[in-house]
Amino acid sequence: MIETAFTPYQSLAGGVLIGLAAVFLMATMGRVFGATGILAGIVAPSSSSDLGWRLALFLGMITGPAAMLLLTGEMPAVQVPVSMPMLAVGGVIVGVGVTYGSGCTSGHGVCGMARLSPRSIAATLAFMFSTGVTVYVIRHVIGG
Template identity: 45%
Template sequence: MTEFTPLASTAGGMMIGLSAVLLMLWEGRIAGISGIAGRLLPPYLDKAFPSRLAFVIGLVAAPLAMMAATGAPVAQTVSSNIPLMIAAGLLVGFGSVWGNGCTSGHGVCGLSRLSTRSMVATAVFMTVAFITVFVVRHVLGG
């Protein structure tokens, strides 16, 4: 079971929101992780490359910094089923491309801009997530 952590969750949400606002302010860009990460490869090696790289490095470094600061391990998804994890990653990548954005782009930035497309995308993400959790926990017994 996942722990109920309202203070840590609120602080994390505030930091995500702040980073999205700062990226929009400084770069004029939406903080969609799939778009930022996807533009780390050629032909997108432009003047914004260093800020995109710093953003992705921050995503990787943040849990490591948290672990160093608290001494506690950071919650993560772990599975010994490598083919399942590969399939899940490919499905998420495909969904991000097909949906013109990921959960961070639509759920955080799109909803705050009252984008109808983002509202629909986020509703679909959440519905599929609820169904997936139900099936994995209650049907498959995982």
Template identity: 70%
Template sequence: MIETTFTPFQSLGGGVLIGIAAVLLMATVGRVMGATGILAGVLRPTDRADWLWRAVVLAGMISGPIAVKLVTGEMPAVQVPSSTAMLVIGGALVGVGVTYGSGCTSGHGVCGMARLSTRSIIATLTFMITTFITVYVMRHVLGA
């Protein structure tokens, strides 16, 4: 069984940094910080300026673990208790969900809810309810 470590201060710090980044992106570029939309714009750029800010945001996301290593001396521990096939299937399902849901958890949950978007509030409630049900079934019904 997977043990979930309670890390309130690290979680709070990460949330604050994500919030600051979202506000700065909206203030400087005028865009919502949805990770899948940013990635899609890097893969299918419309113009150089649009591609550049997206690439910078992605570079910042990727460099996070490197910054942790510089500060602490070691890379953050990551456990992936799933097979490669399950990760590929999960990634494909997320891609479908992002397409039909018109955005990802970061776009809806962080930025959309902050703008009081009804669509984002409903999407975030759907993400959260689905997550609770999945964790309950996995841990208490299937015993995984």
């Protein structure tokens, strides 16, 4: 069976940082912090004025391990208990989901829920239900 370690302090710190980033982006730019929308704006920018802050946010999101290396002297341990094909399938499923859901968990779950958006509440419930079903199937039906 696949086990997931519970890391309350790292999880809390990550959640606080995501929340602060969302509040800061809304306060300074008037924009919702949705990681998928940020990435989409880098791949197909609608204006050159949007590209700078999107790139800065994206680079900030992916340089976390380097910051940990500088602070602690070691890279954070990353364990991915599934095969590369499973990761690819998961990536496609997530891509389809965020397209049909008009956003991702950071946009709907963090920002939309905070604004009490009915669409975001419905999307977040659908994300969480789908996640629960997926984990059950992977751990108990396929992994079995």
